[in-house]
Amino acid sequence: MVAVEELSKGDRLKGVTFRAEGGRVGLLGPNGAGKSTLLALLAGRLRPTGGRAFLLGYPPRDPRAAPLRAYLPQNPRFFPHLRAGEVLEGARRLKGLPRAALEEAVERMGIGGLLARRVGTLSGGERQRLALAATLMGDPPVWLLDEPTAALDPKGRERFWAWVGAKHQGVVLMALHHVEQAVRLDHILLLKGGSLLEEGSPSSLLGPRGERLPWLMEVLYAESA
Ligand SMILES: Nc1ncnc2c1ncn2[C@@H]1O[C@H](COP(=O)(O)OP(=O)(O)OP(=O)(O)O)[C@@H](O)[C@H]1O
Numbered sequence: 473m474v475a476v477e478e479l480s481k482g483d484r485l486k487g488v489t490f491r492a493e494g495g496r497v498g499l500l501g502p503n504g505a506g507k508s509t510l511l512a513l514l515a516g517r518l519r520p521t522g523g524r525a526f527l528l529g530y531p532p533r534d535p536r537a538a539p540l541r542a543y544l545p546q547n548p549r550f551f552p553h554l555r556a557g558e559v560l561e562g563a564r565r566l567k568g569l570p571r572a573a574l575e576e577a578v579e580r581m582g583i584g585g586l587l588a589r590r591v592g593t594l595s596g597g598e599r600q601r602l603a604l605a606a607t608l609m610g611d612p613p614v615w616l617l618d619e620p621t622a623a624l625d626p627k628g629r630e631r632f633w634a635w636v637g638a639k640h641q642g643v644v645l646m647a648l649h650h651v652e653q654a655v656r657l658d659h660i661l662l663l664k665g666g667s668l669l670e671e672g673s674p675s676s677l678l679g680p681r682g683e684r685l686p687w688l689m690e691v692l693y694a695e696s697a
Contacts (some may be wrong), residue, residue: 473492473494473527473614474497474526474643474645475491476489476490476525477525478523479520479523479525479658480521480523481506481513481518482521483522484506485513485520487511487522488506488633488663488666488668492643492645492659493643493676494659495658495659496646497643497645497646497659497660497661497663498646498653498654498660499511499645499646499663500648500651500654500661500663500692501663501692502506502664504665505562505666506617506663506665506667507618507674508545511545511617511647513532514527514532514616515541515545515671516532516533516537516542517543518648519533525536526541540613540614541613541614541616542611542612542615542617544604544607544608544616544617545618546622548599552590552591552592552605553590553592554590555590555591556583556587556588557588557600559602560577560605560609561576563609564610567610574609575610575679577605577606578603580647581601581604581635582601582627583602586601586602597623597624600622600623603625604620604632604635611639611642612642612657613641613642614642614647615644615645615646617641617644618646618647619648619649619693620646620652620684621644621648621653622649651660651685654674655678655682658674659671659672660677662688662692663692672692683685
C-alpha cells in the first residue's frame with residue numbers, strides 16, 4: 473500500500489526503504505532525523521533526489537495519489553480570519569465529500585463548540601484538533617501525519633487515537649516524539665541522520681515489557697559530545 477525504495481532527499485533522507493501494507497506505523501527519531509522530510513516526500517510536497525515511492529501503486533506526485541492520502545504537516549497554516557467552520561467546509565468541498573463526513577470529523581475531534589470561532593483566536597491544541605478534523609475528513613486510505621498529537625491534551629490524544637482505532641483499512645504513517653505512544657503502533661521505523669536504523673513491532677523493538685526502552689532512548693536520542 474505504501475512502498476518506499478531507496479528514497480532520498482539530499483542529506484536529509486538517505487536511501488530509505490520500507491513497505492507498509494496496512495496498520496499504524498510510527499516514525500521515531502530525534503530532531504532532524506528526516507521524519508518530516510519522508511512524510512513530505514510521500515505527500516508529494518518535495519521532489520526526491522533519488523529512489524521511488526508508491527501510494528497504492530501511484531508515485532506521490534501523480535495526481536491520482538492525491539485523493540488517496542491525508543497529509544498533516546508539522547505546522548499546519550490557516551488564514552487566521554477564517555472561522556473554524558469555514559475551514560472545514562472548504563476542506564469538505566475540496567475533497568468533494570458529503571456533509572456527513574464533516575459532521576463526523578467535528579464529532580471525532582470534539583470541536584463542535586469551536587466552529588464559529590476565528591482560527592486566529594484558537595489555542596494551539598484547538599488548532600491541532602481543527603487541523604486533524606480537516607485533514608482526516610473522509611478517511612482516505614493513507615494518512616501521513618507529522619506529530620499529530622504534539623499539541624493535544626490527554627482528551628484530544630484519546631480522541632485522535634480513537635479515530636485511528638476506528639480505521640480498519642489503510643496505513644497510518646505518523647511521526648511521533650512520545651515513545652510511550654509506541655505501544656499503540658503495529659510497526660515502528662527508527663530514523664536517525666536521514667537513515668532507517670531499524671524497524672519492527674513495538675514488542676520486538678522495545679521488548680515485551682518495554683525492557684529495551686533504555687536501549688532505544690540511547691540509540692535514538694544520545695547526543696554526541
Ligand atoms: N528546507 C530545508 N532545506 C534544507 N535542509 C532542511 C530543510 N528542512 C529540513 N532540513 C534539514 O533536514 C534534516 C531533516 O529534517 P526533518 O525536518 O525531516 O527532521 P525531523 O525528523 O522531522 O525533525 P523534527 O523532529 O525536529 O521535526 C535536518 O537536518 C534539517 O535541518
